[in-house]
Amino acid sequence: MATVEYNRIGKSFGAVNIMRDVSFRIEEHQFVVLLGPSGCGKTTLLRMTAGLETVSEGDLMIGGKRVNDVHPRDRDIAMVFQNYALYPTMKVYDNIAFSLEVAKVQTDEIKRRVEAAAEVLNLTPYLQRYPKELSGGQRQRVAMGRAMVREPSVFLFDEPLSNLDAKLRAHMRTEIRQLHNRLKTTTIYVTHDQIEAMTMADKIVVMRAGKIEQIGSPDEVYDTPASKYVADFIGSAAINFMPGTVVTGEGQPAVDTPNGRIRVLPGAAVKPGQKVICGIRPTDAVVSDDGPIRTRALLVERMGHDVQLCTAAPAGQFLAIVDRSRPFAEGVEVRFDAAPEKVHVFDAETEMRL
Amino acid sequence: MAVAQVKRIAISDSPIPWLAPLVALLVVFTIYPLFYNIWLSFHEYFPRKRAIQFVGMQNWQQLWEDTRFWSSLGVTFVYFAVALVFEIVLGMAIALLLDAELPGFGGLRAILSLTLVIPPAIAGMMFLLMEDAQFGVLTYILNSLGLLDKTTPILATSSTALAGVLVAEIWQWTPFMVLIFMAGLRSLPAEPYEAAMIDGASAFQMFRRLTLPMMSKVIAVAVLLRGIDLFRVFDYVFVMTSGGPGTATYTLSLYAWQQTFSFIKWGYGATLSLVSLAIIMVLANIFIRVFKVRW
Numbered sequence: 001m002a003t004v005e006y007n008r009i010g011k012s013f014g015a016v017n018i019m020r021d022v023s024f025r026i027e028e029h030q031f032v033v034l035l036g037p038s039g040c041g042k043t044t045l046l047r048m049t050a051g052l053e054t055v056s057e058g059d060l061m062i063g064g065k066r067v068n069d070v071h072p073r074d075r076d077i078a079m080v081f082q083n084y085a086l087y088p089t090m091k092v093y094d095n096i097a098f099s100l101e102v103a104k105v106q107t108d109e110i111k112r113r114v115e116a117a118a119e120v121l122n123l124t125p126y127l128q129r130y131p132k133e134l135s136g137g138q139r140q141r142v143a144m145g146r147a148m149v150r151e152p153s154v155f156l157f158d159e160p161l162s163n164l165d166a167k168l169r170a171h172m173r174t175e176i177r178q179l180h181n182r183l184k185t186t187t188i189y190v191t192h193d194q195i196e197a198m199t200m201a202d203k204i205v206v207m208r209a210g211k212i213e214q215i216g217s218p219d220e221v222y223d224t225p226a227s228k229y230v231a232d233f234i235g236s237a238a239i240n241f242m243p244g245t246v247v248t249g250e251g252q253p254a255v256d257t258p259n260g261r262i263r264v265l266p267g268a269a270v271k272p273g274q275k276v277i278c279g280i281r282p283t284d285a286v287v288s289d290d291g292p293i294r295t296r297a298l299l300v301e302r303m304g305h306d307v308q309l310c311t312a313a314p315a316g317q318f319l320a321i322v323d324r325s326r327p328f329a330e331g332v333e334v335r336f337d338a339a340p341e342k343v344h345v346f347d348a349e350t351e352m353r354l
Numbered sequence: 355m356a357v358a359q360v361k362r363i364a365i366s367d368s369p370i371p372w373l374a375p376l377v378a379l380l381v382v383f384t385i386y387p388l389f390y391n392i393w394l395s396f397h398e399y400f401p402r403k404r405a406i407q408f409v410g411m412q413n414w415q416q417l418w419e420d421t422r423f424w425s426s427l428g429v430t431f432v433y434f435a436v437a438l439v440f441e442i443v444l445g446m447a448i449a450l451l452l453d454a455e456l457p458g459f460g461g462l463r464a465i466l467s468l469t470l471v472i473p474p475a476i477a478g479m480m481f482l483l484m485e486d487a488q489f490g491v492l493t494y495i496l497n498s499l500g501l502l503d504k505t506t507p508i509l510a511t512s513s514t515a516l517a518g519v520l521v522a523e524i525w526q527w528t529p530f531m532v533l534i535f536m537a538g539l540r541s542l543p544a545e546p547y548e549a550a551m552i553d554g555a556s557a558f559q560m561f562r563r564l565t566l567p568m569m570s571k572v573i574a575v576a577v578l579l580r581g582i583d584l585f586r587v588f589d590y591v592f593v594m595t596s597g598g599p600g601t602a603t604y605t606l607s608l609y610a611w612q613q614t615f616s617f618i619k620w621g622y623g624a625t626l627s628l629v630s631l632a633i634i635m636v637l638a639n640i641f642i643r644v645f646k647v648r649w
């Protein structure tokens with residue numbers, strides 16, 4: 001187990017800079033998720049951590065030691081690659097055993113550890129197969145087994161579930177997290193899937209174009225997104241944005257938007273006249289007969305417990321997830337309100353949280 | 355109009371018009387000569403009578419007692435084995451080296467393929483000159499290094515002549531192996547190596563556990579292509595030593611050529627070349643079976 005620390009990390013490929021000033025710290029036993037859209041530099045950061053990519057700027061510390069120039073084999077890390085990178089000419093057993101063989105561990109000890117890992121990952125029946133004779137999910141587990149037997153102090157995962165179907169993905173998500181609860185190995189997990197991040201992480205690092213946008217627990221990034229970008233990225237149903245201007249009415253700040261006057265928290269650092277963007281999550285929109293947001297229901301999607309209402313509001317489409325107790329019909333007017341503490345306010349210019 | 359076009363395509367859907375030219379070529383230049391050769395091996399040409407006559411198994415029986423046949427077979431095997439080993443090992447070593455992206459290696463790779471442009475007979479002539487006892491540069495270098503006795507002409511000494519020919523062979527054909535191996539190396543996935551790096555494997559361990567097994571098919575094809583060619587070796591020995599001194603470099607092909615065209619023993623020459631063909635086929639098949647590579 002070890003801490004990992006990024007200290008003003010920058011990365012350039014030739015003359016092209018793709019990452020700048022990335023700093024954060026991962027505590028022992030923590031499960032940290034690097035979250036961001038494709039191309040934002042997650043893989044590059046992970047590969048730098050593994051030593052597969054040079055660090056252009058800054059210091060990379062593992063277990064308190066600067067490892068910028070340390071060979072991958074000496075970093076005591078294990079990595080699960082996005083497309084698994086199994087050894088195609090080795091059977092599953094040898095794939096898992098390889099690192100131990102190379103480290104000259106005794107044969108019976110290798111056998112014990114490989115079989116233990118295979119047991120945990122339900123791979124025992126497949127040990128004598130070649131990777132190409134396995135399904136995607138099985139390959140993924142072999143890659144995990146290969147990482148596990150090394151008993152490293154840091155696990156690195158690069159979108160390990162992105163090649164699996166939805167059901168298997170959900171299953172592996174809990175498996176990986178349970179594994180972590182048992183092994184407690186410091187883990188850095190890269191994904192572009194906010195659900196994976198929300199369900200698995202102790203701490204989420206939201207990245208955008210080679211920079212860190214926000215660091216926080218899943219609740220923090222969900223409840224207090226640091227920017228419009230984070231608010232947009234996190235959450236299963238897309239958040240509703242509406243531009244507006246701050247007014248101070250009835251002793252409490254509010255924002256005049258095309259969707260009507262939205263009340264916001266007094267704590268928000270807003271000045272009258274300031275141009276802002278309000279964000280309301282679909283789950284935070286409440287149906288209210290005298291609510292300011294007047295919409296017309298376009299589509300009523302029943303999702304079992306809830307109803308997803310896709311409506312037309314003056315500021316554009318407005319999405320709401322509401323209780324199914326009320327009957328909704330397409331075409332009728334629905335009015336929404338939102339509690340002031342649930343309205344996220346971002347500066348129109350910088351798009352940062354106010 | 356459109357209908358006619360469709361019909362024309364429909365006619366061409368039959369495989370026969372496409373295959374006919376190839377089959378014709380195959381029959382004229384391969385099948386017929388092969389059967390003629392088999393027929394010829396049971397006959398012999400008698401120059402005095404100016405006639406080909408049936409001799410039964412005589413040619414095949416003669417093989418067993420013909421010490422020159424056995425010696426040429428031995429020479430061929432030695433030539434084949436030594437050249438193959440050198441070309442594979444050197445070829446792989448150079449391919450691994452050139453696979454590294456160092457400045458200037460692109461040019462080196464291009465230069466390497468130049469040896470393949472030279473006709474083997476010309477390459478043989480070049481080495482004949484370089485190994486000349488009086489003015490050959492190779493002779494001079496070997497003499498200066500003390501590796502070769504000054505009184506020993508390389509190509510005219512029984513113990514060194516075959517090595518002298520092999521140098522030309524290996525010089526010309528190692529680059530062929532390099533090119534094949536390099537193409538193979540280029541097509542290997544990068545990720546297993548990254549995984550192996552993290553797993554702590556050394557360069558040698560990666561070569562042995564990843565590169566060699568992943569390249570096994572490429573190596574097998576290269577060995578097969580080159581091996582068949584090597585077994586038929588003719589040009590280098592013909593140009594450089596004509597099989598001499600004595601029979602030190604007489605290969606099977608050269609011997610078959612001599613019997614057929616110098617001694618006008620067409621039947622026996624045909625028998626010798628059939629033996630050569632049979633050996634190649636048996637070896638190639640054993641090789642393919644043994645080397646049944648699977649991932």
Ligand SMILES: Nc1ncnc2c1ncn2[C@@H]1O[C@H](COP(=O)(O)OP(=O)(O)O)[C@@H](O)[C@H]1O
Binds near residue numbers: 036037040043
């Ligand atoms: N080897 C490379 N050479 C040049 N640019 C690269 C290389 N690898 C990645 N990049 C660039 O770096 C950026 C981040 O890539 P990556 O880390 O793979 O993103 P992610 O994993 O978040 O999708 C991308 O814009 C990509 O084009």
Ligand SMILES: [Mg+2]
Binds near residue numbers: 039042
């Ligand atoms: Mg990636």
